Amino acid sequence: MIIEALYPEVCNLYGDLSNIRYLARSCGAEIVNTSLKETPRFVTEDPALVYMGTTTERGQELVRDAFAPHLEALRRRTENGGVTLITGNALEIFGEYIQDDGGNRIPMLGLFPTHAVRRMMNRYNSLYLGEFEGMKIVGFKSQFGHSWGDVGQGLFNTLRGPGLNPDVKPEGIRINNLMATYVIGPLTVLNPPFAKYLLGLMGVEEPVLAFEDAALDAYNTRVTEFSDPKRGLTY
Numbered sequence: 001m002i003i004e005a006l007y008p009e010v011c012n013l014y015g016d017l018s019n020i021r022y023l024a025r026s027c028g029a030e031i032v033n034t035s036l037k038e039t040p041r042f043v044t045e046d047p048a049l050v051y052m053g054t055t056t057e058r059g060q061e062l063v064r065d066a067f068a069p070h071l072e073a074l075r076r077r078t079e080n081g082g083v084t085l086i087t088g089n090a091l092e093i094f095g096e097y098i099q100d101d102g103g104n105r106i107p108m109l110g111l112f113p114t115h116a117v118r119r120m121m122n123r124y125n126s127l128y129l130g131e132f133e134g135m136k137i138v139g140f141k142s143q144f145g146h147s148w149g150d151v152g153q154g155l156f157n158t159l160r161g162p163g164l165n166p167d168v169k170p171e172g173i174r175i176n177n178l179m180a181t182y183v184i185g186p187l188t189v190l191n192p193p194f195a196k197y198l199l200g201l202m203g204v205e206e207p208v209l210a211f212e213d214a215a216l217d218a219y220n221t222r223v224t225e226f227s228d229p230k231r232g233l234t235y
Contacts, residue, residue: 001029001202004047006040007055007063008033014142016053016087018186023049025210027199036066043073046082048202050074054088054184057118057144063093064108071109078178083201086180087187089143091173092116094180098145112173112180114149114164127233128183129226130156130171135193138222139183147182155179160226161233177201192216 003020005011024031029048034040042050055063067074078084092098095114097105101121123144130137137156146165154163154170163171164182172181181187188195192215199207209215225231 002047006052010059011053013054084178091180116145118145128161139185
């Protein structure tokens with residue numbers, strides 16, 4: 001079983017590569033790192049999971065340029081039910097454009113019907129609590145931009161914190177088994193039920209997580225803490 005990490009030399013902020021390290025530790029998968037100058041494995045093979053994490057603003061443009069020749073391959077993978085996870089501002093790379101502080105529109109890949117507005121002098125930091133498939137989702141947000149567009153129900157339903165932008169409840173984007181979210185954490189480490197869900201999609205029967213009992217204890221404590229209306233969201 002292979003998990004492909006796309007462009008880890010630039011998509012590596014906030015420790016989010018631990019998303020796949022935790023999954024690999026839990027199922028014995030091999031992590032294959034694909035650099036900006038390489039053709040992704042998913043173009044010709046079928047990894048159990050393809051992952052892309054948070055990058056810098058310059059990194060977004062580098063990733064856009066490297067990934068553009070492979071966009072149709074990702075469309076086919078998504079149509080066929082392949083599992084893909086995108087976290088942090090990597091989500092914005094797959095929207096239509098990013099509007100910068102000067103009002104300039106930086107073209108992106110256009111897979112999602114969204115656009116992002118970036119405010120470099122106004123970083124947004126927040127806790128996040130949401131719902132997904134009957135389970136609670138906890139995590140953090142640390143971003144310069146928010147996205148707007150019609151994403152239907154999104155990926156998560158927000159209970160506390162901002163959705164895709166502060167004006168909406170849907171958070172993230174889902175197309176079949178392609179899931180994109182601004183939530184960082186790392187997401188799978190903080191949310192063992194979601195990690196198990198992903199492992200199931202990847203074909204792992206009766207998944208058992210690494211350090212499962214400790215992970216669940218920490219998760220349940222965090223859900224209780226984030227659910228408390230007295231607990232502030234921004235930090």
